[in-house]
Amino acid sequence: MSVRSTIFTQFEQVAVEQNRKLTPLSDGVLLLESGLDSLSFAIIVARLEDSLGVDPFSASGTVEFPVTFGDFVKLYEHAVV
């Protein structure tokens, strides 16, 4: 499964678990307007660390916090390489 589809699946799964209505995801969707809250993102980041083996937020150096879904995917795509 690609990084993008792994992330996509986690967004959908966590939205269901957290009982949140997820906006249809595209690269331009603002993360904070996707229907998910901070706790949902925290869970997604933890699960992605397990499935992809990276946590780009805790990597050394300055973290550019992602704003859109596209930023989020890119952050992981770069980290996984």
Added chain:
Amino acid sequence: MASLWETLAQSREPVPGAFHGLEASIALAELATASSLGTDLESLRGRSVLVATHSQLTAALALVELDGLARRMVLCTPDLPPDHLASVAATAAADCIVFEDAQPPDPSIAPHRVPVRVTLTPGPVNRRRTAQTEWVLLTSGTMGAPKLVLHTLASLAGTAPRSGASAGISVWSTFYDIRRYGGLQIFLRAVLGGSPLVLSSAGELTRDFLARAAAARVTHISGTPSHWRRALMSGAATLIAPEYVRLSGEIADQAVLDSLRGAYPTARIAHAFASTEAGVAFDVEDGLAGFPAELIGQGRGRVDMKVEDGTLRIRSERTATRYLGADVTVLADADGYVDTGDMVELRDGRYYFAGRKGGVINVGGLKVHPEEVEAVINADPRVRMSLVRARQNPIMGAVVVADVVLVDAAGAAHDSTGFESLKHDLLDACRRVLPAHKVPTMLRFVPALELTPAGKLVRPGA
């Protein structure tokens, strides 16, 4: 100490300061001839009052009006479940509840019920102080029911600048709810300083809140590191250009400090250590995670700090008086030190926070006691025991995870769908009774858990 209102009224006429909520903006000067508590204001004199509103704006108005008038006021957090509200009322000997019209409380909670409204009722108001009002804050207790922490205006406000010092220059705001310690600090600084305060509203988008703060020209703004990460992820962080950015309530890691420095190149960026019980201990403005070791030691000003058994202990005039209620622990030791429960490690002349003693988990500034979550999981007859612990997380500081030992581990292992459905049942049970941040984000089945020689669970940091 003078009441909030007296402090304001002594300084200048008209009374300075304002609250900017999502639903309305109210100048504090309006309270000279009108009340948010209608004609019932006098009926609250000398009472023990629960301030149980959802909106921060109504709570802010009630706090200003009740300080000096009520004998005691209890700052109920908006997420307080109704059954806990009843126990809080009993512990605080509350005989009155202040609420919003839309959310009338059960009459059994307190006999006298007074609605608070953002539309002020004009009429004569007597702002004479007849009480040194006790301020009661809620903090999470081990088994779900909150603990009640007794403060005074003096212990809460400490050396917050008084009205007149820089009035009119500062505009304050906070991502916190003002009913929590970190938010209350900002509320008091704004009110006592005669400055405007921009209040957030439940459900308001971070971007919209930042736009309101920007419109009010916010100069001083605070939040937890998790609040700030959310602001940075909103893409709207740079709508505001504050002079002062404050972080507290959680460990401020280097990544969030660096990112805030990037967003606000000229701002003072301070991370503070404070707790509901211990009060404000220190602020660090050097942009580095942790704090300098020189801060530890006695006689370094108004706050004494020491490290004992690996945790930070604080003694100061900002410390709470005591816990309310019969069945509670002692807040401070015989020497007046409060054990914050925060473990620290010394590395190269600097102390770094290393989680909490007793396995307490800090999720975005909210404490989770593992026992409370374990009790829910252990209630399932298929579970032998469980361990709930923190997993570090770059968004919320930490999230809750659970390791579960089954009664019949071998039996369940025959069938992985059995595992999955059991996991589903356990998490479902947690979701039914616990707020979202306490529900394990991951649950795994383990063959065994480590026990101490005395048969207790080995907890990280215990």
